[in-house]
Amino acid sequence: MSRVLNFSAGPSAIPLAVLERAQAEFTNYHGLGFSIMEVSHRGKVFEELHNNAIAKLKSFYNIGDDYAVLFLQGGATLQFAQIPMNIYTGGVAEYVNTGVWTQKAIKEAKIQNINYKVIASSEDTKFDHIPNFNFSDDADYGYICSNNTIYGTQYATLPSPKCPLVVDSSSDLLSREIDFKAHNIGLFYGGAQKNAGPAGITIVIVKKDLAARVKDSVPTPLRYTTQIEANSLANTPPTFGIYMFDLVLDWIKDQGGLNAINAVNEQKAAALYELIDNSDFYKAFAKPGSRSLMNVSFATPSAELDGAFVKLAEQNGMIGLKGHRILGGLRASIYNAVTQQSVQTLCEFMKEFQRTHG
Numbered sequence: 547m548s549r550v551l552n553f554s555a556g557p558s559a560i561p562l563a564v565l566e567r568a569q570a571e572f573t574n575y576h577g578l579g580f581s582i583m584e585v586s587h588r589g590k591v592f593e594e595l596h597n598n599a600i601a602k603l604k605s606f607y608n609i610g611d612d613y614a615v616l617f618l619q620g621g622a623t624l625q626f627a628q629i630p631m632n633i634y635t636g637g638v639a640e641y642v643n644t645g646v647w648t649q650k651a652i653k654e655a656k657i658q659n660i661n662y663k664v665i666a667s668s669e670d671t672k673f674d675h676i677p678n679f680n681f682s683d684d685a686d687y688g689y690i691c692s693n694n695t696i697y698g699t700q701y702a703t704l705p706s707p708k709c710p711l712v713v714d715s716s717s718d719l720l721s722r723e724i725d726f727k728a729h730n731i732g733l734f735y736g737g738a739q740k741n742a743g744p745a746g747i748t749i750v751i752v753k754k755d756l757a758a759r760v761k762d763s764v765p766t767p768l769r770y771t772t773q774i775e776a777n778s779l780a781n782t783p784p785t786f787g788i789y790m791f792d793l794v795l796d797w798i799k800d801q802g803g804l805n806a807i808n809a810v811n812e813q814k815a816a817a818l819y820e821l822i823d824n825s826d827f828y829k830a831f832a833k834p835g836s837r838s839l840m841n842v843s844f845a846t847p848s849a850e851l852d853g854a855f856v857k858l859a860e861q862n863g864m865i866g867l868k869g870h871r872i873l874g875g876l877r878a879s880i881y882n883a884v885t886q887q888s889v890q891t892l893c894e895f896m897k898e899f900q901r902t903h904g
């Protein structure tokens with residue numbers, strides 16, 4: 547059987563070239579006679595891979611030694627708790643609520659009993675746009691989610707506050723260039739399983755001076771400083787996930803880097819939104835100006851037709867198009883690994899579905 551066209555939201559498509567390289571190296575890494583999963587995380591072979599992955603990521607985002615790159619576990623979800631635990635210093639932590647993932651982060655701030663404030667929200671319109679706001683200059687940090695996986699909204703550009711910016715980039719990690727200095731990014735993180743590899747590894751880029759805010763009362767394994775000092779080896783890291791992430795970084799380089807990737811992403815998203823906007827059958831959920839290049843949430847005129855769409859799409863070799871249960875409808879996740887050809891095929895299918903069901 548040939549491979550399906552995969553529009554899943556996460557875990558999601560991984561570039562075929564990456565899977566094939568992993569397959570070729572699976573039992574015999576670089577001719578050394580073992581799999582990368584079978585050797586010590588403190589040994590020379592893994593250490594070199596690990597440090598190369600960090601260097602590649604730093605070069606993509608053009609960041610220096612004032613930032614640490616950590617490969618952690620516990621998903622983006624653990625970060626919701628770990629962030630206030632580590633970088634809150636007794637002032638005000640400001641949050642922007644753009645949906646489920648920021649709500650979960652806000653809930654953890656509440657549990658830790660810190661002084662937090664939701665300074666903007668798009669909840670009253672079911673999170674169909676990114677609201678306008680300004681973080682206070684003196685906030686402990688300002689928290690956003692750059693791409694809202696469920697609703698299909700995304701910051702066209704990140705804010706540039708005076709306070710440190712914290713970004714949940716789980717679903718648009720490595721999709722475009724980000725100027726860390728211009729946006730005063732203090733902490734930037736995401737799980738790999740949407741746009742950067744398999745599940746099991748969380749990439750955290752944290753400014754070292756921010757990590758140093760941590761209090762002695764925070765448990766050692768939950769401190770960023772612990773992992774910074776140990777180069778993410780305070781405990782056994784998810785070595786296979788790091789290996790796969792490294793292969794994805796190489797693949798991005800082969801595509802011409804983040805700007806080239808972003809240009810393709812823009813074309814893929816434009817093709818879908820154009821089709822949707824020009825039809826009186828499909829409707830996009832997110833408002834123009836806030837639309838995600840990664841997740842296109844849309845719907846047909848009825849839940850019945852949505853269901854028929856998903857079913858027929860599967861019969862045609864396209865999976866993952868069912869919308870999130872909170873929002874219903876349909877969603878095409880078109881991450882880096884989803885090719886222009888795949889999006890083209892989906893567009894053709896959508897036109898045909900409208901013709902036969904509209």
Ligand SMILES: *Cc1c(COP(=O)(O)O)cnc(C)c1O
Pocket residue numbers: 556620621622623624647691693694695714715716717737740
């Ligand atoms: C998927 C997702 C998460 C949760 O990731 P886990 O790895 O399951 O913890 C958090 N934030 C965003 C934006 C996501 O898309």
